[in-house]
Amino acid sequence: MAAKWYEVVTGSLEQKKQWRQYKARIEALPEPHRSAAKALERYFMYAGGVTDGDTLVQMFSDFADLWERAATDGTPVRDIVGDDPAAFAEEFTAAYSGKHWIDKERARLNKAIDDAEKGERP
Numbered sequence: 001m002a003a004k005w006y007e008v009v010t011g012s013l014e015q016k017k018q019w020r021q022y023k024a025r026i027e028a029l030p031e032p033h034r035s036a037a038k039a040l041e042r043y044f045m046y047a048g049g050v051t052d053g054d055t056l057v058q059m060f061s062d063f064a065d066l067w068e069r070a071a072t073d074g075t076p077v078r079d080i081v082g083d084d085p086a087a088f089a090e091e092f093t094a095a096y097s098g099k100h101w102i103d104k105e106r107a108r109l110n111k112a113i114d115d116a117e118k119g120e121r122p
Contacts, residue, residue: 015057029071033070033077040085041063047090050096051104059092
């Protein structure tokens with residue numbers, strides 16, 4: 001279905017709906033799973049770098065699945081994230097191959113170097 005004009009301005013309404021569902025799933029987790037999931041989510045936002053909406057929706061849906069199963073099974077938080085939660089977060093986000101903000105910066109850097117090199121040629 002073609003995007004409505006307002007989705008061009010605001011983004012996908014379906015993705016916004018899925019995001020709200022994800023947030024509700026995380027809020028429903030018991031402690032300490034809820035706090036750990038929120039902390040990792042915050043880290044994903046800063047370090048994950050995924051900018052593709054469909055990829056983000058899938059990643060966070062899978063993330064909620066992981067925490068819901070862990071809470072149901074009574075799995076301790078450290079058994080999920082290990083001794084290095086940052087490494088866990090980075091490995092988790094690396095499994096999702098969408099567009100990352102750094103992709104744009106890499107392209108910008110490559111173009112700047114190409115343009116600079118063209119300027120150096122006689």
